Amino acid sequence: MAKGDPGAPARGRRAAPRSRKATTGDPELVQLLTPAGERIESVTGPDGIEYRVDFTDEEYRGLYRDLVLVRKLDAEATALQRQGELGIWASLLGQEAAQVGSGRALRTQDMAFPTYREHGVLYCRGIDPIMPLGLFRGVDQGGWDPNEFKFNMYTIVIGAQTLHATGYAMGVAMDGKTGSDDGEAVIAYFGDGATSQGDVNEAFVWAGVFNSPLVFFCQNNQYAISEPLDRQTRIPLYRRAAGFGFPGIRVDGNDVLATYAVTRHALDNARLGQGPSLIEAYTYRMGAHTTSDDPTRYRIASEVEAWQAKDPIARMKTFLEREKIADAAFFTEVDEQARREAVDLRERVLAMPDPEPTTMFDHVYPGGSPLLDKQRAQFSRYLESFEGSVH
Amino acid sequence: MSRIKEFNLPDLGEGLTEGEILAWLVKVGDTIELNQPIVEVETAKAAVEIPAKWAGQVQAIFHPEGSTVEVGSPIIAIDTDPDAGPVQGSTTGAPASDRPVPSAASLAAVEVAPAEGAVEPGLIGGPAPGGRTAVLVGYGPRTTAAKRRPRKDTAQVTSVPVQSPPAQVVSAPVPPTATPANGNGRHSGPVLAKPPVRKLARDLGVDLGALTGTGPSGSITRDDVQRAAAPAVEPSTVTTSVSSAASFGTDREQRIPVKGVRRLTAENTSRSAFTAPHVTEFLTVDVTRAMKALNRLRERREWRDVRVSPLLLVAKAVLLAVRRHPMVNSSWAGDEIVVKEYVNLGIAAATERGLIVPNIKDAGRLTLRELADAMTGLVQTAKAGRTSPADMSGGTLTITNVGVFGVDTGTPILPPGESAILAFGAVREQPWVHKGKVKPRLVTTLGLSFDHRIVDGELGSKFLRDVGDFLADPEATLLAWT
Numbered sequence: 079m080a081k082g083d084p085g086a087p088a089r090g091r092r093a094a095p096r097s098r099k100a101t102t103g104d105p106e107l108v109q110l111l112t113p114a115g116e117r118i119e120s121v122t123g124p125d126g127i128e129y130r131v132d133f134t135d136e137e138y139r140g141l142y143r144d145l146v147l148v149r150k151l152d153a154e155a156t157a158l159q160r161q162g163e164l165g166i167w168a169s170l171l172g173q174e175a176a177q178v179g180s181g182r183a184l185r186t187q188d189m190a191f192p193t194y195r196e197h198g199v200l201y202c203r204g205i206d207p208i209m210p211l212g213l214f215r216g217v218d219q220g221g222w223d224p225n226e227f228k229f230n231m232y233t234i235v236i237g238a239q240t241l242h243a244t245g246y247a248m249g250v251a252m253d254g255k256t257g258s259d260d261g262e263a264v265i266a267y268f269g270d271g272a273t274s275q276g277d278v279n280e281a282f283v284w285a286g287v288f289n290s291p292l293v294f295f296c297q298n299n300q301y302a303i304s305e306p307l308d309r310q311t312r313i314p315l316y317r318r319a320a321g322f323g324f325p326g327i328r329v330d331g332n333d334v335l336a337t338y339a340v341t342r343h344a345l346d347n348a349r350l351g352q353g354p355s356l357i358e359a360y361t362y363r364m365g366a367h368t369t370s371d372d373p374t375r376y377r378i379a380s381e382v383e384a385w386q387a388k389d390p391i392a393r394m395k396t397f398l399e400r401e402k403i404a405d406a407a408f409f410t411e412v413d414e415q416a417r418r419e420a421v422d423l424r425e426r427v428l429a430m431p432d433p434e435p436t437t438m439f440d441h442v443y444p445g446g447s448p449l450l451d452k453q454r455a456q457f458s459r460y461l462e463s464f465e466g467s468v469h
Numbered sequence: 470m471s472r473i474k475e476f477n478l479p480d481l482g483e484g485l486t487e488g489e490i491l492a493w494l495v496k497v498g499d500t501i502e503l504n505q506p507i508v509e510v511e512t513a514k515a516a517v518e519i520p521a522k523w524a525g526q527v528q529a530i531f532h533p534e535g536s537t538v539e540v541g542s543p544i545i546a547i548d549t550d551p552d553a554g555p556v557q558g559s560t561t562g563a564p565a566s567d568r569p570v571p572s573a574a575s576l577a578a579v580e581v582a583p584a585e586g587a588v589e590p591g592l593i594g595g596p597a598p599g600g601r602t603a604v605l606v607g608y609g610p611r612t613t614a615a616k617r618r619p620r621k622d623t624a625q626v627t628s629v630p631v632q633s634p635p636a637q638v639v640s641a642p643v644p645p646t647a648t649p650a651n652g653n654g655r656h657s658g659p660v661l662a663k664p665p666v667r668k669l670a671r672d673l674g675v676d677l678g679a680l681t682g683t684g685p686s687g688s689i690t691r692d693d694v695q696r697a698a699a700p701a702v703e704p705s706t707v708t709t710s711v712s713s714a715a716s717f718g719t720d721r722e723q724r725i726p727v728k729g730v731r732r733l734t735a736e737n738t739s740r741s742a743f744t745a746p747h748v749t750e751f752l753t754v755d756v757t758r759a760m761k762a763l764n765r766l767r768e769r770r771e772w773r774d775v776r777v778s779p780l781l782l783v784a785k786a787v788l789l790a791v792r793r794h795p796m797v798n799s800s801w802a803g804d805e806i807v808v809k810e811y812v813n814l815g816i817a818a819a820t821e822r823g824l825i826v827p828n829i830k831d832a833g834r835l836t837l838r839e840l841a842d843a844m845t846g847l848v849q850t851a852k853a854g855r856t857s858p859a860d861m862s863g864g865t866l867t868i869t870n871v872g873v874f875g876v877d878t879g880t881p882i883l884p885p886g887e888s889a890i891l892a893f894g895a896v897r898e899q900p901w902v903h904k905g906k907v908k909p910r911l912v913t914t915l916g917l918s919f920d921h922r923i924v925d926g927e928l929g930s931k932f933l934r935d936v937g938d939f940l941a942d943p944e945a946t947l948l949a950w951t
Contacts (some may be wrong), residue, residue, distance in 0.1 A: 132898075156503075157504045157520040159478060159481075160479070160481065160517060160518070160520055161476075161517045161519070161520065161522040162477065162479025162480065163479075163482065165480075166482075166483055366515070368481050369481065369482065369517075370481075370482035370514050370515065371514070371515060372514060372515030372516060372517070374516075375515075462621075463620055463621055464618045464619065464620060464621065465618070465619040465620065465621050466619075
């Protein structure tokens, strides 16, 4: 998808063709594109807000391209781990729409706080997809500049980033950067398992009480590693927001259009100074929790198959084909681009140099530190004491 | 010429040391694509498919299905440029013009010849500067002895390979496997073991102080604990678990790897046979009355659904006899003999996995009915292959029911740490002198092996006699003894 704000008015905008208002089966779930690829023009959520998107053909194709590329790069990273080139990888397979939909709804000035699985959001922020691979290869700590790309470092600790985001959002409000159409908003990503963490609940309390410009974006992928959702909650997760005093909404997380619409609305509320909200993107982790996990030990194949039928990319492709927004040549071209980028990613990962031992002393303090300088010198002397030392 | 690349088994899940080859998805000669699944590997954490790291042709497969492979060892060799002609001696033979011109990429790929078990320098798993192995991700550390890197001032500090653990921790020579120490082998100092190993030992009822560790610095490892808690076994007459559909090679010999239950059986029986001096005695008993008593028991309403076997009576006989001769329910601990008030009654069971000996905890306290239920449960669990290590550890006295295989008796080997084991032979109709006449009676033969360090002939004989007396006339002995 082209850079810039796809939500802004553009010429040649296409109204959803032959669309109609339809019930989604689940009145609690906002959906604009059914698993069968049927387009729903607009949906009024249980919150009384009408959700809709109006994309140009180019923008629809752009979203499709994002989804395919993100999935392909993720699959390549999984393969690299299996081949011993990465220590571990947390695959986003199945969650592409939740990440691309919300990632593309962000504006340039908005700040995102990811977990360790937000490769799709990272991609949408314009960060080179090789960056997280350096982290999981163990050659760096994650190489992107969070301030430049407005995308914080991956957070491994479950739920901790929601507190970081809350503090950041409070700062945004204190700086007076909210209250206008072009205000700043913050988004915090986390999963269904994280909702059981104290951190996340504390973040809810603070963001609610301080009316912070923050969108809590929960990708409910149904499993906290092996623990199913019914071990996390007795009510739908989005309803928890009511207890903290801000709105909550559930969206079909496998529907890139609905996710975009719902996230954009929540971000706009935040940037206008109307406080936080919770989005529950209802989706499914098609793969393992990480490459160290074997999901066949705790979930049945029929469940996975049922979700396979709700695949986020397949429904988008059906829609593009049916509405003649894209032709076979387009799909071939996207697949070819994905293949090329995957090969490129692989070659660059394999070429990543091992870091020098002394780099561990760098970047600890912004201006360096006399104590660390001393330690670095000691350590260098130690390394040089060996024969054949190159240090 | 080394366009042949060997792929080493990577650490598939954060800190694993080995994996089992479940299935090869390709065979030698296959042309494969990059990332094509080539092999299914099961680790302690997950069963996963590994995608090919290079496109090319499969040159060799180093490990068959079912084998366990250490992380970092090569599992497959791939010819990354099969179109470039034969690998060996390609400089002679066909003129250069006949061969395809290698691409720059394939030339680059040929540059570095990975040595045996290694990957290219600079890559993870390959040699890192200073002769170390990069282990941050990917492959586990080498299993070879660590070598001290030579220092520049080597006058005093010579480069001696570090091979043995620091000597101050264990004073005695370290035996190859952990064994329960015999008295003086018991450590006086603190025991070295990691918390999960301590927990495992507690769960399995293993005394860490009685073990000799084989880990670094003499620490006790999981394996040590599991070995110590391994099922006590005796092999007298039980069939081996060798598949009947044995496949023989052209030399008409079959080689079966010794592992799992078979290995444990071998270790335990040979250890026991050559440490405990075994004596075996036999007694033939007329059990007609007892069998009739069993039939009457089966007819009782409250026993209708219970599995009542002759073995149940033998177990009862042993438990009653132990009460009269507690010394047979003991173990040899070097300087002392440990006599146990409780009886953890082992029942040897032949399962598909081989011989295992689960035991009934504190069987002496059970009523006959509870004993019957416990035995049924124990046998079912064993046949289903679900016997837990806890069920197999801590046995104090064992019965082996070789009669079910149709033999008269045997000379069983003591499970390590126990001082008596009873073999119960087949019950068959035989001519027997009964009330002065030769009559067909139901007769069985018992065989009792005992540890002569603890049990003398007199005690062993009395014990066996009591078991026989009970089986000859259960009602009267019950009245007399209890």
